[in-house]
Amino acid sequence: MLFAEHLVVLRGGGDLATGAVHHLVKAGFAVIVLELEHPLVLRRPVSVASAVLEGNVTVEGIEAVLLDSAAAAVEAARTGVAAVLISPELPAFVSPPSVLVDARIAKRNLDTRIDQAPLVVGLGPGFSAGLDCDAVVETMRGHRLGRVIWDGAAADDTGIPGQVGGVGAQRVVRAAGDGTVSWTVEIGDMIDAAQQIGTVGVAKVKAPIAGVVRGLIAPGHQAQ
Numbered sequence: 001m002l003f004a005e006h007l008v009v010l011r012g013g014g015d016l017a018t019g020a021v022h023h024l025v026k027a028g029f030a031v032i033v034l035e036l037e038h039p040l041v042l043r044r045p046v047s048v049a050s051a052v053l054e055g056n057v058t059v060e061g062i063e064a065v066l067l068d069s070a071a072a073a074v075e076a077a078r079t080g081v082a083a084v085l086i087s088p089e090l091p092a093f094v095s096p097p098s099v100l101v102d103a104r105i106a107k108r109n110l111d112t113r114i115d116q117a118p119l120v121v122g123l124g125p126g127f128s129a130g131l132d133c134d135a136v137v138e139t140m141r142g143h144r145l146g147r148v149i150w151d152g153a154a155a156d157d158t159g160i161p162g163q164v165g166g167v168g169a170q171r172v173v174r175a176a177g178d179g180t181v182s183w184t185v186e187i188g189d190m191i192d193a194a195q196q197i198g199t200v201g202v203a204k205v206k207a208p209i210a211g212v213v214r215g216l217i218a219p220g221h222q223a224q
Contacts, residue, residue: 002028007098008024008097009031009097010031010103011034011100011103011104012104012105013041013051014040014047015041015047016139017033017047017048017049017123022059025081025082030074033048033049033082034086034088034090036086039053043187043214044216045187048062051064051065052084053218064082065083067085070091098118099117099118100112100116100117101122102127109126114132120135121136123136123139124138124139124140126157129149129150130152135148135149137149165211170208176205177223178200178223180222181222181223185198190211192207193207193208194208
């Protein structure tokens with residue numbers, strides 16, 4: 001059977017999910033990406049989730065288009081684009097998907113079951129192959145990155161961001177309170193330590209270290 005005859009549904013359209021989307025579309029699969037109404041994606045320029053915010057985006061030659069129904073998404077996916085659908089839950093497709101990939105990187109299994117598709121794949125920690133999915137893909141940096149696990153689980157979540165340039169936890173900035181997110185910098189900007197990079201509500205957000213801005217949640221997001 002040709003790959004195009006298989007529907008692959010990914011839950012989540014962040015940067016890691018987008019890597020999977022790229023390979024699947026290039027291989028000829030029909031791909032649908034399910035996202036939240038307000039995506040939590042940080043690396044927006046390289047994430048198909050940004051189609052929710054912009055209507056359509058192109059990442060490494062793959063076009064992602066926002067659709068308004070499951071039927072329209074299936075039809076678009078058959079044409080070779082990555083169809084993006086706002087759907088926190090798994091929709092009731094007329095023809096069920098051949099493959100379901102949980103790519104939300106929630107660090108735990110939220111609600112994925114091994115019986116939801118003929119092949120169910122989980123990305124990262126929180127999944128156990130043979131229990132709640134058929135296969136797990138390792139997402140932790142290191143020599144096992146990208147390895148497919150057919151029996152057992154991915155490495156446990158440490159809760160500590162991986163080191164980049166010798167810096168770990170300090171390179172991630174978290175909201176100190178509730179409010180609307182606003183930025184004064186863009187992804188890719190060079191910034192200094194202690195520089196104000198935006199606000200959350202009335203609270204200023206300052207960079208703990210100098211460096212390059214690698215990701216920002218979409219402005220207008222309601223932090224809570």
